[in-house]
Amino acid sequence: MSTPTQAPITFDLKPSAHALPDAEREARLADPGFGRIFTDHMVTIRWTEGRGWHDAQLTPYAPLEIDPANMTLHYGQAIFEGLKAYRQADGSIATFRPEANAERFQASARRLAMPELPVETFVEAVELLVQQDQAWVPNQAEQSLYLRPFMFATEAALGVRPANSYLFMVIASPAGAYFPGGVKPVSVWLSEDYVRAAPGGTGAAKCAGNYAASLVAQAEAAAKGCDQVVWLDAAEHKWVEEMGGMNLYFVVGEGENATVVTPELSGALLPGITRDSLLTLADDLGYRSEERKISTEEWKQGNADGTITEVFACGTAAVITPVGHVKSAAADWTVANGEPGPITMQLREALLAIQGGQRPDTHHWLHKIV
Numbered sequence: 167m168s169t170p171t172q173a174p175i176t177f178d179l180k181p182s183a184h185a186l187p188d189a190e191r192e193a194r195l196a197d198p199g200f201g202r203i204f205t206d207h208m209v210t211i212r213w214t215e216g217r218g219w220h221d222a223q224l225t226p227y228a229p230l231e232i233d234p235a236n237m238t239l240h241y242g243q244a245i246f247e248g249l250k251a252y253r254q255a256d257g258s259i260a261t262f263r264p265e266a267n268a269e270r271f272q273a274s275a276r277r278l279a280m281p282e283l284p285v286e287t288f289v290e291a292v293e294l295l296v297q298q299d300q301a302w303v304p305n306q307a308e309q310s311l312y313l314r315p316f317m318f319a320t321e322a323a324l325g326v327r328p329a330n331s332y333l334f335m336v337i338a339s340p341a342g343a344y345f346p347g348g349v350k351p352v353s354v355w356l357s358e359d360y361v362r363a364a365p366g367g368t369g370a371a372k373c374a375g376n377y378a379a380s381l382v383a384q385a386e387a388a389a390k391g392c393d394q395v396v397w398l399d400a401a402e403h404k405w406v407e408e409m410g411g412m413n414l415y416f417v418v419g420e421g422e423n424a425t426v427v428t429p430e431l432s433g434a435l436l437p438g439i440t441r442d443s444l445l446t447l448a449d450d451l452g453y454r455s456e457e458r459k460i461s462t463e464e465w466k467q468g469n470a471d472g473t474i475t476e477v478f479a480c481g482t483a484a485v486i487t488p489v490g491h492v493k494s495a496a497a498d499w500t501v502a503n504g505e506p507g508p509i510t511m512q513l514r515e516a517l518l519a520i521q522g523g524q525r526p527d528t529h530h531w532l533h534k535i536v
């Protein structure tokens with residue numbers, strides 16, 4: 167959907183004359199939680215058929231006006247990304263692999279028949295917002311500024327077809343430590359009644375509808391006393407795919423002979439950037455890694471005979487979260503002794519240390535902003 171008429175995309179900076187006073191911002195940063203408070207600014211870029219991307223702006227954070235016939239409300243062309251800006255040990259600020267988010271955003275756009283934002287424009291939009299709202303990047307360990315780029319249709323019309331206009335935005339929300347009281351394993355429910363994604367569907371796209379479709383399964387998991395859903399493949403309900411918003415890893419074996427195994431990208435699971443980074447990091451730390459199919463039966467058996475020693479979930483929001491207990495309609499087991507495993511915690515520390523600038527960034531994953 168690139169347009170031959172695309173003019174260079176330049177940002178108009180219109181910062182707020184009424185940014186939150188320092189004392190009030192500091193009060194909000196004291197206990198930010200997740201996704202509850204937002205910074206002073208936002209970035210918007212419009213796309214119109216025949217014209218391409220235009221009206222790139224940084225403006226004060228403000229509500230939008232939406233026409234009742236806005237096509238997103240009816241047909242759901244909506245995609246998003248999630249990445250974080252981290253305060254570095256020297257006080258500077260960096261994001262982690264933002265080009266990877268930009269490329270995944272393009273892939274999501276293609277799947278939903280939406281226009282593709284150039285990678286450099288996506289990264290520039292993130293940079294401008296973080297520069298402007300840099301005082302909102304927390305200083306505390308494991309805290310960060312969560313960035314939410316997203317795009318949706320803006321055309322007001324009924325009729326199932328790609329819209330002729332879109333709005334890309336970036337907003338930012340300070341995020342507290344995911345586990346303020348120390349890392350705590352989650353319990354998971356193997357969903358056999360509901361399916362997240364099927365071959366040929368939208369499972370590999372970060373599109374809004376995937377999450378709407380997951381909510382009843384998450385409610386079912388909660389009703390079974392579990393924290394999270396684990397999705398299985400659509401055809402056989404046998405192969406482990408991922409969690410609600412995180413990918414999964416299995417540790418097979420122990421110590422220096424351990425192999426970390428993650429379900430292969432089937433087209434139905436979301437290609438996480440954390441998942442991808444951990445394949446490299448595991449290798450750096452001397453572990454073998456494998457991307458392959460893993461069944462619920464292998465998980466259960468491997469747990470019983472001790473070959474599967476640790477299981478964890480990974481994603482930008484929660485970094486690495488150990489899985490401590492598994493339940494399904496037919497079975498129920500504790501992963502090893504139910505405590506966070508040593509390789510899980512080693513990978514978690516190593517990734518956090520790279521993101522925070524305390525460990526050498528040998529793969530050039532950090533993108534310095536200020």
Ligand SMILES: *Cc1c(COP(=O)(O)O)cnc(C)c1O
Nearest residue numbers: 411412413436438439440481482
């Ligand atoms: C975003 C997301 C992930 C994790 O991706 P990261 O790039 O590591 O944050 C995993 N699964 C789903 C369904 C997601 O939406």
